[in-house]
Amino acid sequence: MASIHDVAQRSGVSTATVSRALRGLPNVSPVTRQRVQEAADALGYIPSPSASGLSSGRTGAVAVVVPSLTRWFFTEVVEGVDAALRVEGYDTFLVDLAVRPGERERLFSHTLLRKRADAVIALGIRFTGAERSELRSLPVPVAIVGAPLAGLRGIGVDDAAVSRSAIQHLVDLGHHRIAHVGGHDRFGLDRSVADLRERAWRAELRDRGLPLLDHWFASGGFLLPQSKAAALTMLQRPDRPTGVFAGSDEMAFGVLLAAAELGIRVPEDLSVVGIDDHSWSAAFHLTTVRQDPHEQGAAAAAMVLAQLAGTPPPIAPIAAPHELIVRGTTAAAARSRRLPADRDA
The missing domain is CATH 3.40.50.2300 (Response regulator)
Structure with missing residues (x-):
């Protein structure tokens, strides 16, 4: 097996220069770097991570x-x-x-x-x-x-901007009763993500003069099963929302499964929008705000x-x-599902 000394001898440079050239470090001319690489290729030399670390001070x-x-x-x-x-x-x-x-x-x-x-x-x-x-x-x-x-x-x-984009889409469709499934998870996620999305939901509804009821917020914990359970409770109330903004697509999936279990049609009776554009979102036909x-x-x-x-x-x-991706889980709010107060808004 070829060593770094073999490569140095073949290319006519020091072993330190070989190491720097093969690690892509500065202070090696393009001509020398190419000569070293050609020598290494010809000899079949593969740098040792530990050896590279000793000469460069880095671990790779x-x-x-x-x-x-x-x-x-x-x-x-x-x-x-x-x-x-x-x-x-x-x-x-x-x-x-x-x-x-x-x-x-x-x-x-x-x-x-x-x-x-x-x-x-x-x-x-x-x-x-x-x-x-x-x-x-x-x-x-x-x-x-x-x-x-x-x-x-x-x-x-920008979590606030992403949330506003989702809520604006529901408002543009005529939804005045907009719930939020969000909440923190138990895996150590930064709480500010969930907090910012919830605060944006509350601020948007207040600023637009739309109803904001405590039971229109449910904690889904960024998990599908927990979101489904929370949505089942929310959607069985007589004053259930016509639109749901979920703080992630996985929580939106839970809302969709809860709606299907209760016989609530999406998007005819309920519109749902998430955040992420999860790899499963297209399969669920989910409207979402995409991030990459x-x-x-x-x-x-x-x-x-x-x-x-x-x-x-x-x-x-x-x-x-971020970008709003409109699919099949959102549609114009049915007028028959609005509260009298909503019609006057």
């Missing part, structure tokens, strides 16, 4: 910290991160925070994030104060996907790669794009 790996490995959004982000990093020769390893509190604290303070990773990307996590301080103190680039953290680079949708977690992951990877290359982007959150 980026840690991706997630609150759960079972959620669609996180999976899409991780795939976007990994695809972008692999193009640049970096590996990805996952740090799952769905652990007991004591173990979670150990993960953040452990050398795992300080010595094994060249950079850290954290996804939509409800960080404690100590964890936020730990992230800011890391001696490696850090990027956040989801709700922003002061002093750190990141990307995520795969692209958000790639953008976060680009942030840390730029810092590793010595060209750090500004420390400011980037608003990811």
